[in-house]
Amino acid sequence: xxxxxxxxxxxxxxxxxxxxxxxxxxxxxxxxxxxxxxxxxxxxxxxxxxxxxxxxxxxxxxxxxxxxxxxxxxxxxxxxxxxxxxxxxxxxxxxxxxxxxxxxxxxxxxxxxxxxxxxxxxxxxxxxxxxxxxxxxxxxxxxxxxxxxxxxxxxxxxxxxxxxxxxxxxxxxxxxxxxxxxxxxxxxxxxxxxxxxxxxxxxxxxxxxxxxxxxxxxxxxxxxxxxxxxxxxxxxxxxxxxxxxxxxxxxxxxxxxxxxxxxxxxxxxxxxxxxxxxxxxxxxxxxxxxxxxxxxxxxxxxxxxxxxxxxxxxxxxxxxxxxxxxxxxxxxxxxxxxxxxxxxxxxxxxxxxxxxxxxxxxxxxxxxxxxxxxxxxxxxxxxxxxxxxxxxxxxxxxxxxxxxxxxxxxxxxxxxxxxxxxxxxxxxxxxxxxxxxxxxxxxxxxxxxxxxxxxxxxxxxxxxxxxxxxxxxxxxxxxxxxxxxxxxxxxxxxxxxxxxxxxxxxxxxxxxxxxxxxxxxxx
Numbered sequence: 421x422x423x424x425x426x427x428x429x430x431x432x433x434x435x436x437x438x439x440x441x442x443x444x445x446x447x448x449x450x451x452x453x454x455x456x457x458x459x460x461x462x463x464x465x466x467x468x469x470x471x472x473x474x475x476x477x478x479x480x481x482x483x484x485x486x487x488x489x490x491x492x493x494x495x496x497x498x499x500x501x502x503x504x505x506x507x508x509x510x511x512x513x514x515x516x517x518x519x520x521x522x523x524x525x526x527x528x529x530x531x532x533x534x535x536x537x538x539x540x541x542x543x544x545x546x547x548x549x550x551x552x553x554x555x556x557x558x559x560x561x562x563x564x565x566x567x568x569x570x571x572x573x574x575x576x577x578x579x580x581x582x583x584x585x586x587x588x589x590x591x592x593x594x595x596x597x598x599x600x601x602x603x604x605x606x607x608x609x610x611x612x613x614x615x616x617x618x619x620x621x622x623x624x625x626x627x628x629x630x631x632x633x634x635x636x637x638x639x640x641x642x643x644x645x646x647x648x649x650x651x652x653x654x655x656x657x658x659x660x661x662x663x664x665x666x667x668x669x670x671x672x673x674x675x676x677x678x679x680x681x682x683x684x685x686x687x688x689x690x691x692x693x694x695x696x697x698x699x700x701x702x703x704x705x706x707x708x709x710x711x712x713x714x715x716x717x718x719x720x721x722x723x724x725x726x727x728x729x730x731x732x733x734x735x736x737x738x739x740x741x742x743x744x745x746x747x748x749x750x751x752x753x754x755x756x757x758x759x760x761x762x763x764x765x766x767x768x769x770x771x772x773x774x775x776x777x778x779x780x781x782x783x784x785x786x787x788x789x790x791x792x793x794x795x796x797x798x799x800x801x802x803x804x805x806x807x808x809x810x811x812x813x814x815x816x817x818x819x820x821x822x823x824x825x826x827x828x829x830x831x832x833x834x835x836x837x838x839x840x841x842x843x844x845x846x847x848x849x850x851x852x853x854x855x856x857x858x859x860x861x862x863x864x865x866x867x868x869x870x871x872x873x874x875x876x877x878x879x880x881x882x883x884x885x886x887x888x889x890x891x892x893x894x895x896x897x898x899x900x901x902x903x904x905x906x907x908x909x910x911x912x913x914x915x916x917x918x919x920x921x922x923x924x925x926x927x928x929x930x931x932x933x934x935x936x937x938x939x940x941x942x943x
Contacts, residue, residue, distance in 0.1 A: 477627025504722025506639035517734020538688025543723035553703030569879020584792035588819035597756025679911025690842025698791035847889030885930035892925025
């Protein structure tokens with residue numbers, strides 16, 4: 421395969437809409453030049469002007485070749501951990517911590533232990549998926565073709581786009597709630613949603629270079645105001661809160677306590693693991709010689725520190741609602757109002773801190789917006805013709821509308837959406853891990869062949885295992901709108917074990933089917 425000239429600006433080398441506009445017809449001969457179509461000519465001109473903007477990344481999913489990568493440096497390595505820390509030290513993850521005491525009835529210690537355990541497992545899964553970016557120079561959903569096949573990999577790609585749009589929706593809602601609460605409800609939640617969505621759009625449109633610089637420093641004000649939050653709210657946090665039945669007020673029985681712990685553990689696992697389908701996207705410009713252990717370790721550190729930090733704060737705020745009526749009343753309005761209420765003792769300065777917390781959600785929404793926009797191009801040749809910046813516009817518009825429509829239902833979205841998305845992500849990772857460790861161990865990948873359908877696996881085993889894994893998730897899921905037959909048997913009241921049953925079903929099916937596929941088709 422012909423490689424590009426390394427002297428070409430990698431930020432401007434991309435086959436996008438210009439490919440579609442390059443020629444009006446292939447039917448004209450060399451002696452009969454094609455007459456330009458005015459609309460296409462204008463579109464091409466506008467596209468070139470936009471892609472030539474300083475700092476804008478025009479590259480889509482095309483592989484980044486080794487000679488196009490950035491040089492190795494300590495600063496670049498530290499950015500791996502810093503990016504994940506910055507992206508996840510945000511109020512949406514704090515809101516997940518609220519669910520331990522307020523939804524599952526878990527005490528402070530039970531909630532904290534389940535949160536830490538789930539985060540460690542989820543962060544390890546995402547860290548594993550991150551190792552492929554520097555090795556291959558390909559985006560995560562492109563890398564997935566080497567494990568699931570060209571066509572089957574499109575299904576996780578669509579689901580990942582939905583996942584990232586969902587998190588963008590959550591970010592906008594919480595940001596809007598906090599900004600509205602800070603204003604004393606004189607500003608509507610919708611206006612706050614507009615602010616978060618608009619700033620996220622601007623940063624994501626310009627792409628990797630701008631957003632990496634933004635994430636390098638955006639964590640500092642977030643950490644500062646969260647430390648202030650700990651200081652001012654510490655007096656009202658109830659670390660002695662015990663696990664209780666929220667309906668009766670009685671202590672949870674042994675079976676019910678086990679079920680609640682398992683459900684909250686699985687929910688906490690699902691949040692960091694949601695980055696697994698995008699984690700390689702952010703390392704494609706790192707040198708090909710970057711060690712996998714380095715990508716894994718630094719990703720693991722950034723994810724674990726950020727998630728544990730904000731979730732413990734969320735659990736603490738939730739425990740305070742049981743002893744401080746003002747916090748309970750604030751939470752009845754929204755999760756964002758509870759965060760603002762925790763700053764009430766600081767007056768105007770506390771409101772300023774609330775604004776910083778709200779704007780910190782942009783740190784979380786930008787990487788997801790960037791990754792989901794690339795998904796358009798993975799879906800096929802027509803998707804590749806759409807410029808990346810235009811895909812970003814579409815994604816932001818979708819989650820903006822979704823946030824406006826769902827702004828009064830955040831608790832339900834957090835409870836159901838987060839866990840639901842964790843099911844398919846874990847099933848996908850199990851297939852990748854099995855293919856890597858059992859069938860590709862020690863074998864080299866032809867990373868140049870990312871579009872060679874004949875060189876990629878057929879994906880029969882992967883597709884069947886992925887669908888069967890979903891069946892396993894369904895029988896083990898415990899959601900507000902559906903309880904699986906296996907989930908209902910856990911602990912008397914039931915527990916969400918969809919992640920585990922889904923992974924088990926997928927593994928049992930994938931291994932023998934993949935062995936047969938290799939024997940039968942050789943790829």
